[in-house]
Amino acid sequence: MNTVAVAVTDGMLHFELSVAFEVFGTAPAGVAGPWYHLVGCGPGAVRAGRFRLEPDHGLDRLPSADTVIVPAWADVDADPPADLIDAVRAAHEAGARVAALCTGAFVLAAAGLLDGRRATTHWAHTGVLAARHPRVEVDPDVLYVDNGSVLTSAGKxxxxDLCLHLVRLDHGSAVANAVARRLVVPPHRAGGQAQFVTSPVPARADHPLAELFPWAIERLDHPLTVEDLARQATMSSRNLGRHFRAVTGTTPLQWLLIQRIRRAQELLETTDDGVEAIAAATGMGTATTLRRHFNRTVGVPPDTYRRTFRSSHAEGGTDRATTGWESNTP
Structure with a gap:
């Protein structure tokens, strides 16, 4: 069982605390096997915004967790508490995966966990983070950054997005999608997959690309080109590129590749189709091409992905609600 410890202390923001609780505290229907064991860890009774919290454990519990979540830090002009910094550093040294939400990145940076690494935080504070911690490669344009054992997200x-990304890593896309449906949020937003995700696609019906996105997704088995997309959108290829960059933060071809990879993930998890058939169904052409792009984007080959996640999607199980901070679902 993956123990998720949320590090809480005075000065944390309650929204990010709630996000962690909602994502990791309740298993979606149909999940076979154990869900996360969620605990709150802090130095004692703490205040987050207008709320008073009673953590289940002290900060010394963090090093025994599998995953540590550091919520947003309210006062970025003040140094985070030394005991929190020490506990987060000790957890990482003990092998925990450490994820900062929003300005929680300032805690990770103070602990030295972001030195020499790419990271992000709320766009309003990226300049402050970069100035205060010059050894951190701050990227202001992404939704989150995944460095393996250290992850950071942008604001709110x-x-x-980052919490769902962690669920996707642990349980696969189908389970992450089920969590997203329960929370009535998008399961993932357009952009990079393995290391970071860029700006989302807006839901505005009057956007110049609003009709193009579903049209393209319905035709992923076709060898679509930029010219095909531009023709469908009735604009020049150059103009299309500008709109794509503004809306998704990436290029038309990069966006198409990510949609093809996501479709491949779904087919690997939900069908018995061979890699060659999935390559054809996703417009990749050949199994070799699919394997190359899939491995580069997801981090593992398609066959390994299927072996890892098919077994965790067996039918059965029920929604498991939790109360309080501590939850241990058998």
Missing amino acids: AAAM
């Missing part, structure tokens, strides 16, 4: 809603 991006905290949900």
